[in-house]
Amino acid sequence: MSEASESPTTALPETSRRTLLCGASAVLAVGGAVAVSGCASSSSTGGAGNSSEAGGSSTKSASQPAGPVDVGPASGVPVGGGTVYREKKIVVTQPTAGQYKAFSAVCTHAGCVVDKVADGQIQCPCHGSRFAIADGAVQDGPAPRPLPEYKVAVQGGNLEVTPA
Incomplete structure (x- = not known):
C-alpha cells in the first residue's frame, strides 16, 4: 500500500509567536478595548469591542474602572x-x-x-x-x-x- 496521497500537499504558513499571542489576547479581551503592546497594526478592526459580539452577552465589560x-x-x-x-x-x-x-x-x-x-x-x-x-x-x-x-x-x- 502506498503512503503517497492523490492530492498535492501544500505547506501551511507558520504562525508566529507574536501572532499567536496577539490572537490569544484578543480572545481574552471580552467586550473591552485592550491595547497590547507590539500587537498593533496599521489597520483597525473596529467593532471588536462590542459586548454583544464578544460572547453574546448583553452585559457590559467585566473590566472595572481604575478610579473610585x-x-x-x-x-x-x-x-x-x-x-x-x-x-x-x-x-x-x-x-x-x-x-x-x-x-x-x-x-x-x-x-x-x-x-x-x-x-x-x-x-x-x-x-x-x-x-x-x-x-x-x-x-x-x-x-x-x-x-x-x-x-x-x-x-x-x-x-x-x-x-x-
Whole structure:
C-alpha cells in the first residue's frame, strides 16, 4: 500500500509567536478595548469591542474602572448582609455595623454576576457558589477562588469603591 496521497500537499504558513499571542489576547479581551503592546497594526478592526459580539452577552465589560466608583448611600447596605450593584459588577457587604467590605460581583467559577446577599453569604445564581460576606472566601463551590476584594470608603454618606 502506498503512503503517497492523490492530492498535492501544500505547506501551511507558520504562525508566529507574536501572532499567536496577539490572537490569544484578543480572545481574552471580552467586550473591552485592550491595547497590547507590539500587537498593533496599521489597520483597525473596529467593532471588536462590542459586548454583544464578544460572547453574546448583553452585559457590559467585566473590566472595572481604575478610579473610585460611587455606588450609593452606605445606608443601603444592611448590617450582616449586603447589596449587589449589578450594573457596576460590585457587591458591598457590612459584616458588622460600620465595617464595609467590597468585592467583585463576578463569580470566579463561570463569570456570572452574583444576584443576592442572604444568610451571611454572597450568592451566585448560576451554579450555586456561595461566598462569605466578611472576606469573599468560597463557602460552597464550584467557585475555585474567593471573590476579588476592592477598597471601600464612606465619603459624605456614600460608598466609594476602588477596584484593586
